[in-house]
Amino acid sequence: MARLAQTEGLTDIQREILSTVRDFVDKEIIPVATELEHRDEYPTQIVEGLKELGVFGLMIPEEYGGLGESLLTYALTVEEIARGWMSVSGIINTHFIVAYMLKQHGTQEQKDYFLPKMAAGEIRGAFSMSEPALGSDVSAISSKGVRDGDAYVLNGQKMWLTNGGSSTLVAVLCRTDEGHPEGTPPHKSMTTFLVEKEAGFGEVRPGLTIPGKIDKMGYKGVDTTELIMDGLRIPADRVLGGETGRGFYHMMDGVEVGRVNVAARGCGVAQRAFELGVSYAQQRHTFGKPIAQHQAIQFKLAEMATKVEAAHAMMVNAARKKDSGQRNDLEAGMAKYLASEYCKEVVEDAFRIHGGYGFSKEYEIERLYREAPMLLIGEGTAEIQKMIIGRRLLEEYRIQG
Numbered sequence: 001m002a003r004l005a006q007t008e009g010l011t012d013i014q015r016e017i018l019s020t021v022r023d024f025v026d027k028e029i030i031p032v033a034t035e036l037e038h039r040d041e042y043p044t045q046i047v048e049g050l051k052e053l054g055v056f057g058l059m060i061p062e063e064y065g066g067l068g069e070s071l072l073t074y075a076l077t078v079e080e081i082a083r084g085w086m087s088v089s090g091i092i093n094t095h096f097i098v099a100y101m102l103k104q105h106g107t108q109e110q111k112d113y114f115l116p117k118m119a120a121g122e123i124r125g126a127f128s129m130s131e132p133a134l135g136s137d138v139s140a141i142s143s144k145g146v147r148d149g150d151a152y153v154l155n156g157q158k159m160w161l162t163n164g165g166s167s168t169l170v171a172v173l174c175r176t177d178e179g180h181p182e183g184t185p186p187h188k189s190m191t192t193f194l195v196e197k198e199a200g201f202g203e204v205r206p207g208l209t210i211p212g213k214i215d216k217m218g219y220k221g222v223d224t225t226e227l228i229m230d231g232l233r234i235p236a237d238r239v240l241g242g243e244t245g246r247g248f249y250h251m252m253d254g255v256e257v258g259r260v261n262v263a264a265r266g267c268g269v270a271q272r273a274f275e276l277g278v279s280y281a282q283q284r285h286t287f288g289k290p291i292a293q294h295q296a297i298q299f300k301l302a303e304m305a306t307k308v309e310a311a312h313a314m315m316v317n318a319a320r321k322k323d324s325g326q327r328n329d330l331e332a333g334m335a336k337y338l339a340s341e342y343c344k345e346v347v348e349d350a351f352r353i354h355g356g357y358g359f360s361k362e363y364e365i366e367r368l369y370r371e372a373p374m375l376l377i378g379e380g381t382a383e384i385q386k387m388i389i390g391r392r393l394l395e396e397y398r399i400q401g
């Protein structure tokens, strides 16, 4: 039935994984998502189901107990999950980024210790760059780690941690001066710390407080929090990769795959909005015929479907580029930018097709309408994507002389 957003050239295993996930989404997520979202309730049962399916270890190598799948498989899985409920893809996303950063940059001991537990979903990851005074401008980070014997002492305040309460491992980006002489550029004096903690709120480790959930307009169910470090001691062997000064690069690498992931979420939400719009348009009658028979509504459906197709194609292209070992910042930036903008537009059109009922909490589109804006902001705003795209284009198309 789903003609849109097909992906050519998938392996049998990829097709099997996606069909299993789609089935799970249709049976276990869509029927309960809106109700849980309205109650801002953490989807414990759904998360347990996804653990059983192996989704938390999808991209973790088999030697560490994961499925060793590609970024493409992961992104297509996320697209399916976001079609059901965007918040659930958010629960997996930060976990996936931290596991990816560990796989790419961790010491052997860090990989051996964390990855098997992450593959099983026993340890759950969150990542933390943003602070109250900054999000786009990562180089302005003020949280600081100072060496003290065989540990670092961390102080500072972080903001907007997706899964801040439910996670048990947070990759925290801090400034560290050790070994970096004065005048070192900010991006060369940052370090990622692997901070283990209890799940929950309050003082979750000596020197580390997660105050509580931030009340949001959408993206409910998943907890988003602040994080306060006040003399938090982290052993030196919990510096990601064992080397200070590399944190900015670690995070940018993580965010790059994260952007493909956010693009995939935009694709999934837009697909669901299209499904809701095309179905409602055939049921609602005005002026003696289904509204789908009015050309103005057909044009909306045509535009929505075209956007769903275009966003999906760009997202798949960005994932495949990374899987082939090539730099994909340009493609990931474009995919994230386009998919999030199109998602917002497709959701708005589906909302309009619903007329007054779109404004009622009884209809799923009301939830999607509050969820889509988050994708315009998370993993870098549209302006930041355009800065990345613009810079890369000028590198690629530099004129001689």
Ligand SMILES: Cc1cc2nc3c(=O)[nH]c(=O)nc-3n(C[C@H](O)[C@H](O)[C@H](O)COP(=O)(O)OP(=O)(O)OC[C@H]3O[C@@H](n4cnc5c(N)ncnc54)[C@H](O)[C@@H]3O)c2cc1C
Pocket: 094, 127, 128, 129, 130, 133, 134, 135, 136, 137, 159, 160, 161, 162, 163, 216, 219, 224, 374, 377, 378, 379, 380, 381, 382, 383, 384
């Ligand atoms: C629900 C939610 C979950 C999040 N989860 C996480 C998380 O898990 N971990 C994490 O670290 N962060 C997280 N974030 C933070 C998110 O990454 C930031 O909100 C985002 O990067 C934007 O930063 P900001 O909010 O500080 O906006 P600002 O950086 O203050 O930007 C404000 C506006 O100015 C524009 N702007 C900024 N600089 C420029 C420029 N140079 N040129 C043109 N325009 C510019 C921006 O595009 C934006 O429109 C989350 C945010 C939300 C809302």
